[in-house]
Amino acid sequence: MAQKKVVSARRERMREVIRLLKLEYPDAHCALHHRNAFELLVATILSAQCTDERVNLVTPKLFHRFPDAKSMSQASLSELEKLIQSTGFYKNKAISLKTTAGLLMERHEGQVPSDLEALTALRGVGRKTANVIRGTIFGLPAIVVDTHVGRLSRRLGFTRHHDPVKVEFEMMEITESADWTISNHLLIDHGRAVCQARKPDCGSCVLKELCPKVGVPKT
């Protein structure tokens, strides 16, 4: 019973968090530049341990050279490595891109699937990447727990977990499914602009009245 009350209070607080963040970031959207599902899949694989800005600098040349799964599956690893070198872990990422493009050709006629299992069966694609694709491309409700979403969820007292999958399930429980995808973009924007990892600017934060770090009791 007590747990039900906690969940219900968190739901209410989350609803208000989303309402306020929608006002603050009316243009919140996926920051990775892409024109289709294939490009977003590639950009998201490259974004592991790398900033979106850095990925956006690299992808125009990469997509010009390899615009689809067919061409990328036939790419030489050395050329791929050269094109994506500045995103870090480029040797592994090049193998992931080529292997995933090959698997798209073999299993999905070169198209990106929407199914979670089919997505996570690709190389370099975990739940986070799969959920980015499902939410942004296919409009399916999906919570993406990246470093910002994880940090804000903890600071706002919605979870104590550090395991992204556990955070994802707790956040799904307290967030309206219609808001799952937009909540990612809102929390990411707020994490970048105000609630930064090292120096959260609580004084100017629109969520301060709702945040246990500043004052409200934890629920």
Ligand code: SF4
């Ligand atoms: S009040 Fe501080 S810790 Fe809480 S969400 Fe805002 S910036 Fe982050």
